[in-house]
Amino acid sequence: MLSKNKLKFFSSFSSKKIREEYGLFVVEGNKMIDELLVSNHTIHSIVATSDWIEKHTKLVANVEVLEASSKDLECISLLKSPQDAWALVYTEYKSDPLLIEQSELVLALDTIQDPGNLGTIIRLADWFGVRQIWCSSQTVDVYNPKVVQASMGSIFRVHMVYGNLFTLLAQHSYIPIYAADLQGENVYTQQLPKQAIVVMGNEGNGISQEILPFISTFLHIPSFSTHSHKPESLNVSVATAILCSEFKRIGQFINKI
């Protein structure tokens, strides 16, 4: 069981202020902790049930692990249905992008605000083999607990860069830079390169004025709605998914009419 003091300490990480003060973020749930253990992130401590600890003895040999009752875990958890393990992990903010490879697709996020959207984008980017995501500094914090949970472990694999998008794009303007825009070219009829940067704009305001000059092509996912009153737009994570799919499917669509 956890002491009263430890319980109070771990519970305090529901506060953003405390997480920032310690430079730690929260990872929860059995699957997420499994992903964490095979990642190269530095773990501060794990709080888990005795059953969980017994099953993971080898994997957590060098980590501080504290045994807790399910009731303790309920108390410190940020989830509606707490599971058997909860961890504090050191944040690692990166400001340098990776060198872009020959057939690499890079995502650049221009101030995505909803944590669910960012987490979903990280997860789908990982699926589509996107190695790095560049985020404007006003983009929601990657270590926000809702981002971490929605990423389903992909947060441990994708290289997340926070910085000035203007500077990052200016440094890479030799690579074709695309952006999603309702007035853009039909994505289904465009010839897309394998190496590209795709910029996704803010949920409400789209792409910032200052980075517009870097965009070589605007892409549009056409609507097939026949209603007189059509939907205005797609959710940003859904649009990102379709664009990633279009860039990655190249060469995979033989046999289609």
Place this chain on the structure above:
Amino acid sequence: MLSKNKLKFFSSFSSKKIREEYGLFVVEGNKMIDELLVSNHTIHSIVATSDWIEKHTKLVANVEVLEASSKDLECISLLKSPQDAWALVYTEYKSDPLLIEQSELVLALDTIQDPGNLGTIIRLADWFGVRQIWCSSQTVDVYNPKVVQASMGSIFRVHMVYGNLFTLLAQHSYIPIYAADLQGENVYTQQLPKQAIVVMGNEGNGISQEILPFISTFLHIPSFSTHSHKPESLNVSVATAILCSEFKRIGQFINKI
């Protein structure tokens, strides 16, 4: 200003029990209410600021509209940032599907549980011209406030059927029935028909055993991850988006390598 009694009455709709008792659901936000006003849904009442009412006089001629202060609206709102208008609307559960047209794509949801996922699916379905979505009766309630908000107004356009998926699929087995499955055929290399039903399974458990016999083809969205430890799956709304895109883009991809 609202009377104390009215304030109490409207605030009570944060409770699912009260919403069900009255057969009413909550619609919030200026954009959503604009979509509501051009839909054929029956409005019980609108609570709004005097500014909003002034701007919408003609549109709300036959509706009970109550003036409220921003503070009143904050009090009854389910949103973090309440806007200028809030409405109660009559629920209309449908059990009959529409007659399937020649080039129609139908979505069938086998117990989607997360309200954000259902709302996002309704929004993207509307974008891709999907006229009707069939939901298993265990699928999250379409009138859950989180579903309504995530649908961004598309809930007023898409014909949502709740019922027994086994029966619905059995009645339409003359149409090709597809389902998303990690073991399925690569969606990018499959020849897809214009008329089809696509079944999406539950977030954790996939497709139910009892409806498996109706599936003519299982489809898989391949992962392009090169990590030794790959992501397990895509979020269900993201997978639905990519499948809708693949079915709808047919004939639109001339000029591609």
